[in-house]
Amino acid sequence: MIPGEVIAKDGANGAECAGQEVAVIGLGSMGIGMAASLARAGAVVSGFDPQPAATARLKAFGGLPAAAPAAAASGKRVVVSVVVNADQTEDVLFGPDGCAAAMAEGGVFISCATMAPERARALSGRLEQMGKLFLDAPISGGSKRAAEGALTVLASGAPEAFERAAPALEAMAATLYRLGDAPGQAAAFKMVNQLLAGVHIAAASEAITFASREGLDLAKVYEVISKSAGNSWMFENRIPHVLEGDYTPHSAVSIFVKDLGIVMDMARSRSFPVPMAGAALQMFLMTAAAGMAADDDASVARLYAQVADLALPGMAR
Amino acid sequence: MIPGEVIAKDGANGAECAGQEVAVIGLGSMGIGMAASLARAGAVVSGFDPQPAATARLKAFGGLPAAAPAAAASGKRVVVSVVVNADQTEDVLFGPDGCAAAMAEGGVFISCATMAPERARALSGRLEQMGKLFLDAPISGGSKRAAEGALTVLASGAPEAFERAAPALEAMAATLYRLGDAPGQAAAFKMVNQLLAGVHIAAASEAITFASREGLDLAKVYEVISKSAGNSWMFENRIPHVLEGDYTPHSAVSIFVKDLGIVMDMARSRSFPVPMAGAALQMFLMTAAAGMAADDDASVARLYAQVADLALPGMAR
Numbered sequence: 245m246i247p248g249e250v251i252a253k254d255g256a257n258g259a260e261c262a263g264q265e266v267a268v269i270g271l272g273s274m275g276i277g278m279a280a281s282l283a284r285a286g287a288v289v290s291g292f293d294p295q296p297a298a299t300a301r302l303k304a305f306g307g308l309p310a311a312a313p314a315a316a317a318s319g320k321r322v323v324v325s326v327v328v329n330a331d332q333t334e335d336v337l338f339g340p341d342g343c344a345a346a347m348a349e350g351g352v353f354i355s356c357a358t359m360a361p362e363r364a365r366a367l368s369g370r371l372e373q374m375g376k377l378f379l380d381a382p383i384s385g386g387s388k389r390a391a392e393g394a395l396t397v398l399a400s401g402a403p404e405a406f407e408r409a410a411p412a413l414e415a416m417a418a419t420l421y422r423l424g425d426a427p428g429q430a431a432a433f434k435m436v437n438q439l440l441a442g443v444h445i446a447a448a449s450e451a452i453t454f455a456s457r458e459g460l461d462l463a464k465v466y467e468v469i470s471k472s473a474g475n476s477w478m479f480e481n482r483i484p485h486v487l488e489g490d491y492t493p494h495s496a497v498s499i500f501v502k503d504l505g506i507v508m509d510m511a512r513s514r515s516f517p518v519p520m521a522g523a524a525l526q527m528f529l530m531t532a533a534a535g536m537a538a539d540d541d542a543s544v545a546r547l548y549a550q551v552a553d554l555a556l557p558g559m560a561r
Numbered sequence: 562m563i564p565g566e567v568i569a570k571d572g573a574n575g576a577e578c579a580g581q582e583v584a585v586i587g588l589g590s591m592g593i594g595m596a597a598s599l600a601r602a603g604a605v606v607s608g609f610d611p612q613p614a615a616t617a618r619l620k621a622f623g624g625l626p627a628a629a630p631a632a633a634a635s636g637k638r639v640v641v642s643v644v645v646n647a648d649q650t651e652d653v654l655f656g657p658d659g660c661a662a663a664m665a666e667g668g669v670f671i672s673c674a675t676m677a678p679e680r681a682r683a684l685s686g687r688l689e690q691m692g693k694l695f696l697d698a699p700i701s702g703g704s705k706r707a708a709e710g711a712l713t714v715l716a717s718g719a720p721e722a723f724e725r726a727a728p729a730l731e732a733m734a735a736t737l738y739r740l741g742d743a744p745g746q747a748a749a750f751k752m753v754n755q756l757l758a759g760v761h762i763a764a765a766s767e768a769i770t771f772a773s774r775e776g777l778d779l780a781k782v783y784e785v786i787s788k789s790a791g792n793s794w795m796f797e798n799r800i801p802h803v804l805e806g807d808y809t810p811h812s813a814v815s816i817f818v819k820d821l822g823i824v825m826d827m828a829r830s831r832s833f834p835v836p837m838a839g840a841a842l843q844m845f846l847m848t849a850a851a852g853m854a855a856d857d858d859a860s861v862a863r864l865y866a867q868v869a870d871l872a873l874p875g876m877a878r
Contacts, residue, residue, distance in 0.1 A: 361775070384790055396789065421785050432775040433785055440768045440791030447760040447837045451753050454824075457833045458678070458749045468738050468750055472713065473701055474757030476793035507771075516774045516869050520760070520767045523840040552833050 260411040262286035267316040267323045268307075269336050269343065271298035274356070274383065275326030277390030278416045280305050282324075284393065285415035292316040312341035321351040322412050326383075329502060330359035334367060344374055352377040352408040356397075358438065360506050361428035368401070368427035377405040380427035381413075382434035386494060394418035398437075400429035435510060438503040439521050444478035445500065446524035449544035451479075452486055456554050462487055485542040489558015497544070498537045500528045577731040579603035584633040584640045585624075586653050586660065588615035591673070591700065592643030594707030595733045597622050599641075601710065602732035609633040629658035638668040639729050643700075646819060647676035651684060661688055669694040669725040673714075675755065677823050678745035685718070685744035694722040697744035698730075699751035703811060711735035715754075717746035752827060755820040756838050761795035762817065763841035766861035768796075769803055773871050779804055802859040806875015814861070815854045817845045 264287050268279040271293035283289045283305045290308040291298070292315070299309040310316035313336050317323045323343050325336050333355055337344045343353065353371055355364065355378060368378035379401040389395050397417040399406070402425060413420055423430045451474070455465045466487060470480045485491060504525035511518040527544050534550065536543040549556045581604050585596040588610035600606045600622045607625040608615070609632070616626040627633035630653050634640045640660050642653050650672055654661045660670065670688055672681065672695060685695035696718040706712050714734040716723070719742060723730075730737055740747045768791070772782045783804060787797045802808060821842035828835040844861050851867065853860040866873045 398785065419788075423781065423785070429777070432772070432777055433782065436768050436772045436775070436777070436782055437786055437789050437791035439771060440764055440786065440793070440796065443760065443764040443767075443837070444791070444793060447757055447764070450760075450835055450837045451757045454756060454828060454833060454835060455749070455753045457831050458753070458827070460746070460749055460753070464740065465750065465753055468715065468740070469754055469757065471736075472754050473794050473798070474754035474761070476757070476761060476796075477790050479757065479793075481790070510775070511771060514774050516771060517865070518767055518771060519840050519844065520764045520837075523836050527836065548834070 259286040260414040263288065264322065264411060265290070265320050266412055267291065267310075267320045267343070267347075268326065269293075269313050269316060269323065270326035270332075271295070271302055272326065273387035274390045275324075276301050277387055277392075278324060278326060278395070279307055280391060281393030282412060282415050283307060285411075287412070287415065290316045290320070313339075313343045314341040314346035317343035317347045319346070319348050321348045322354065322409060323347050323351065324354045324356065324412060324416075326356045329357055330363035330367070333357045333359065337367060337371060344371055344376065347376060349375050350377070350408075352379055352405050354379045354381050354409050354412065356381055356383045358382050358434050358503055358506070359431055360435070360510055361431040364431040365426070365428040377402060377408060378427050379405040379409050380430040381409075382430055383417075384434075384437070389418070390416075397421070398423055398430040398433050400424040401427050435503070435507055438500070439507045439518065441478055442500045442504045442507075442528065443520050443524045444476040445482055445541050446527040446544055448476065448479040448483055449486075449527070449542065449548055452483055453545055453548035453552065453554060453556070456549070456556065457552060482542040485540055486545045487557055489556065491536070491540040491543050491546065493538060493540045495541050496538050497528055497531050497541050500541055501525070501532050501537070504528060576603040577728040580605065581639065581728060582607070582637050583729055584608065584627075584637045584660070584664075585643065586610075586630050586633060586640065587643035587649075588612070588619055589643065590704035591707045592641075593618050594704055594709075595641060595643060595712070596624055597708060598710030599729060599732050600624060602728075604729070604732065607633045607637070630656075630660045631658040631663035634660035634664045636663070636665050638665045639671065639726060640664050640668065641671045641673065641729060641733075643673045646674055647680035647684070650674045650676065654684060654688060661691055661693065664693060666692050667694070667725075669696055669722050671696045671698050671726050671729065673698050673700045675699050675751050675820055675823070676748055677752070677827055678748040681748040682743070682745040694719060694725060695744050696722040696726050697747040698726075699747055700734075701751075701754070706735070707733075714738070715740055715747040715750050717741040718744050752820070752824055755817070756824045756835065758795055759817045759821045759824075759845065760837050760841045761793040762799055762858050763844040763861055765793065765796040765800055766803075766844070766859065766865055769800055770862055770865035770869065770871060770873070773866070773873065774869060799859040802857055803862045804874055806873065808853070808857040808860050808863065810855060810857045812858050813855050814845055814848050814858050817858055818842070818849050818854070821845060
């Protein structure tokens with residue numbers, strides 16, 4: 245039995261981090277909102293992102309731009325890493341100008357990237373040998389909830405890591421699942437979620453275009469299905485993008501190419517078959533190969549429509 | 562644009578069918594509950610089922626057993642057919658002792674089986690040539706809601722068919738989606754739902770056994786995922802069967818072998834690719850082939866577990 249608990253906040257950001265110095269590495273759509281939530285909770289936030297545009301966004305709420313991860317993390321007891329994958333996280337920690345050596349002795353590195361459990365365990369092991377703590381803390385909820393300090397965080401790690409990270413987690417999250425005392429456990433929960441989420445996006449895309457092929461009123465299909473046994477969180481959330489023909493990337497196709505790839509690698513390494521995840525990955529790969537890798541993941545529906553010469557809303561035939 | 566409306570009842574069964582004679586053909590777990598709901602609403606219910614055990618259940622609430630579909634439907638203006646598929650429906654209508662000739666001139670045949678749209682259209686066409694009405698009316702909600710008169714009915718057909726069927730529909734359903742004025746439209750909506758439902762059961766089964774392979778606490782996985790973006794109606798509804806090791810068939814594996822087969826046939830006939838439905842169908846076929854065709858559809862999880870030598874709750878290794 246893994247120890248577990250849910251900590252729900254009342255939603256109002258307080259002064260959990262008053263005066264605390266926190267570094268945020270990675271100021272994309274998620275990281276910038278998390279940095280802003282930390283600042284709102286009273287933290288002194290230093291940040292780094294290789295994209296120059298991030299500097300202005302950080303300054304807008306009083307954050308302090310740094311020239312490298314090490315400079316942002318220098319002497320800090322809390323470092324939040326909001327990058328895309330395990331390789332970037334490794335670079336943030338152990339690359340040139342990395343955080344591992346620079347952060348305070350006994351400080352905690354809160355790692356938010358989605359990655360294979362074994363990668364989280366390996367990074368944690370290296371960091372702990374340097375006398376610092378690692379919290380495996382993948383996030384979900386999207387950029388809007390990141391900006392509101394209302395993310396869901398799946399976390400596992402040593403009790404001291406949780407203790408040290410608590411004020412920052414409270415500032416950034418509405419719900420914290422405490423999923424175990426070893427890094428890698430939270431990563432595994434996140435991958436189970438991503439397996440389902442990826443399959444459901446592909447299935448929603450297949451179903452709505454199948455409905456189009458059958459000549460059905462797609463708005464009516466959405467209304468009926470979203471109240472029926474065929475519903476999924478992803479169907480309900482993503483199909484409106486298809487109905488509006490709006491593929492502005494809230495979450496890009498490339499994210500699920502990556503995450504379903506991790507699921508496939510994990511499963512293969514344990515000789516475990518995942519044919520549903522495999523079929524979904526192929527659909528995301530086809531969509532990326534057709535030029536839509538950076539578009540919203542509901543673009544899988546556009547791929548089906550292109551293949552079958554169907555005109556979804558907003559699509560030229 | 563297909564005309565559509567939702568009619569929600571207040572939930573309390575009234576006397577919608579007071580004194581009306583209604584025949585119900587097919588008294589399985591769904592049909593018997595629907596017959597009981599009709600009787601509760603004041604209908605005089607005659608019923609037929611080839612299984613002798615159904616007779617006693619029908620008599621328990623004052624229903625009148627008949628020896629054949631024709632005998633049950635003789636002279637009736639409303640006949641409800643709650644059989645498994647298109648072939649059985651065709652037999653109920655046009656087979657020896659079928660309802661088509663026996664029912665009243667201008668009466669309505671409410672067809673609840675899940676079937677391909679073209680089959681619904683063909684059956685409707687034959688019946689209309691005999692001066693009788695056909696309502697394409699697939700149902701969902703399970704046996705408990707059938708018994709409560711609280712089903713969801715997806716329906717399409719001529720306005721007169723709806724008008725004649727209205728009291729019976731009100732007695733049996735909590736929600737009626739009126740999806741068009743031609744038989745086959747409701748069938749197509751139902752197949753879109755079944756595509757998603759089938760994929761989601763297979764995905765839920767894959768994900769929970771993948772989580773088991775990763776050594777995660779499955780009750781915790783259920784708790785986290787059912788509140789996360791990876792959730793689906795089916796994950797939330799079926800995974801408790803897995804956690805309890807209870808495969809008593811609420812809905813059998815064979816149902817999705819059938820329904821995903823219909824989806825595949827429909828899609829192929831329109832040259833439309835459905836790889837997600839295809840992968841799911843293979844998982845249901847493997848589960849059926851492994852001897853679990855008549856067990857609950859969450860048995861797909863047992864198939865994954867057997868293949869990977871995992872012990873889910875209630876399973877001998």
